[in-house]
Amino acid sequence: VIDIRKLYAQTGAFTYDPGFTSTASCDSTITFIDGDKGELLHRGYPIDQLASKSHFLEVCYLLLYGELPTGAQLEDFENRVTNHTMLHEQMQNFFRGFRRDAHPMAVMVGVVGAMSAFYHDSTDISDPWQREVASIRLIAKMPTIAAWAYKYHVGQPFIYPRNDLDYASNFLRMCFAVPAEEYVVNPILSRAMDRIFTLHADHEQNASTSTVRLASSSGANPFACIAAGIACLWGPAHGGANQACLEMLKEIGTPDRIPEFIARAKDKNDPYRLMGFGHRVYKNFDPRAKVMKQSADEVLDLLGVENNPVLQVAKELEAAALADPYFSDKKLFPNVDFYSGIILEAMGFPTSMFTPIFAVARTVGWISQWKEQISDPQLKIGRPRQLYLGNTLRDYTDIENR
Numbered sequence: 175v176i177d178i179r180k181l182y183a184q185t186g187a188f189t190y191d192p193g194f195t196s197t198a199s200c201d202s203t204i205t206f207i208d209g210d211k212g213e214l215l216h217r218g219y220p221i222d223q224l225a226s227k228s229h230f231l232e233v234c235y236l237l238l239y240g241e242l243p244t245g246a247q248l249e250d251f252e253n254r255v256t257n258h259t260m261l262h263e264q265m266q267n268f269f270r271g272f273r274r275d276a277h278p279m280a281v282m283v284g285v286v287g288a289m290s291a292f293y294h295d296s297t298d299i300s301d302p303w304q305r306e307v308a309s310i311r312l313i314a315k316m317p318t319i320a321a322w323a324y325k326y327h328v329g330q331p332f333i334y335p336r337n338d339l340d341y342a343s344n345f346l347r348m349c350f351a352v353p354a355e356e357y358v359v360n361p362i363l364s365r366a367m368d369r370i371f372t373l374h375a376d377h378e379q380n381a382s383t384s385t386v387r388l389a390s391s392s393g394a395n396p397f398a399c400i401a402a403g404i405a406c407l408w409g410p411a412h413g414g415a416n417q418a419c420l421e422m423l424k425e426i427g428t429p430d431r432i433p434e435f436i437a438r439a440k441d442k443n444d445p446y447r448l449m450g451f452g453h454r455v456y457k458n459f460d461p462r463a464k465v466m467k468q469s470a471d472e473v474l475d476l477l478g479v480e481n482n483p484v485l486q487v488a489k490e491l492e493a494a495a496l497a498d499p500y501f502s503d504k505k506l507f508p509n510v511d512f513y514s515g516i517i518l519e520a521m522g523f524p525t526s527m528f529t530p531i532f533a534v535a536r537t538v539g540w541i542s543q544w545k546e547q548i549s550d551p552q553l554k555i556g557r558p559r560q561l562y563l564g565n566t567l568r569d570y571t572d573i574e575n576r
């Protein structure tokens with residue numbers, strides 16, 4: 175029997191790195207993370223500065239084009255995005271083809287993939303103009319798609335985009351307004367929504383972004399690539415973690431039960447983990463979690479739920495875990511998901527909308543990485559190798575002899 179692992183070792187040029195823990199799949203100039211310091215930079219700018227001084231569409235411009243825009247550039251970019259927020263009227267048929275209780279993520283994967291058919295004048299990736307139009311269309315239409323997936327899910331009429339509103343306010347209105355009733359977006363909620371979008375805009379080569387890059391390496395059109403990213407984001411280990419965290423906080427229920435859950439998380443014989451703690455790259459505070467915590471305070475204060483039991487449990491759980499040597503020794507700190515679910519729930523979103531909102535925000539990151547990749551003249555199709563551990567050569571056995 176041939177020992178295949180030995181054979182691969184003898185060839186000398188083979189790396190085996192499941193989960194890509196130490197293998198760079200590309201070079202990039204978009205986002206930098208220093209996990210030990212807890213630092214996240216977009217095009218060199220720290221995320222906390224962007225979250226406090228900038229806003230989502232400006233960050234989109236920065237990620238897409240590499241520099242902060244001038245006033246005129248920003249105005250032009252915002253106008254271009256605003257011009258594309260409507261969905262082709264015929265796409266409503268596509269939504270209506272889904273079961274009425276379909277998960278909004280299932281609808282998003284389908285509808286975004288279907289954009290390849292509705293907007294085929296922007297699928298030729300060799301044409302820079304078409305690439306640009308596809309990028310703007312995706313950023314502009316994603317909030318409409320997510321909001322309509324939600325409306326369909328709850329059985330309410332679709333609300334059309336209003337282009338006099340900013341990106342976050344328009345999204346909130348499309349989700350929560352109902353026809354014939356006035357809906358005024360609260361500026362504090364709109365700001366919190368914008369921050370959630372900003373904090374999730376890009377995070378270098380995470381699973382969904384790597385999926386987009388792998389799909390695009392074959393020359394697939396941008397709508398198909400982004401649909402692949404949405405499908406990957408859907409998993410509970412990626413986009414679904416804030417939902418899991420919120421469910422954990424509710425299960426804990428009252429602060430007196432925190433020690434019991436911490437003890438479970440520390441128990442080697444129990445696979446239980448504290449949701450919203452730990453990160454593959456950050457071995458320090460996730461810088462996004464700090465901003466998210468501040469937003470949670472603002473939103474809950476506004477909504478008059480500062481004594482919200484979930485937030486109280488969250489705050490005390492965070493303090494208890496940070497004071498526990500188990501967590502500090504393993505460098506387990508709260509991540510971005512620890513507070514985002516609390517904010518979204520307080521705003522009125524059901525947990526099924528948490529991942530679609532993440533998808534709206536991450537679309538710009540996916541597109542920026544897609545653009546960077548297809549502009550690379552050395553672009554190669556992504557084709558990982560494998561460590562084969564199956565049978566070696568053997569002869570086919572006829573069915574009567576098995």
Ligand code: ACO
Nearest residue numbers: 411412415439447448449450451452453454504506509511
């Ligand atoms: N609670 C308790 N112990 C933990 C936790 C946790 N949340 N996270 C890691 N550990 C422990 C592990 O048991 C392991 O202990 P050991 O060395 O004694 O075996 C050690 O810390 C290292 O854990 P790994 O799983 O090897 O670390 P990895 O980097 O692969 O995992 C991950 C990172 C998946 C995020 C992990 O910390 C986790 O499961 N956290 C909870 C889920 C979560 O919040 N996910 C959201 C991530 S952020 C995002 O995706 C947007």
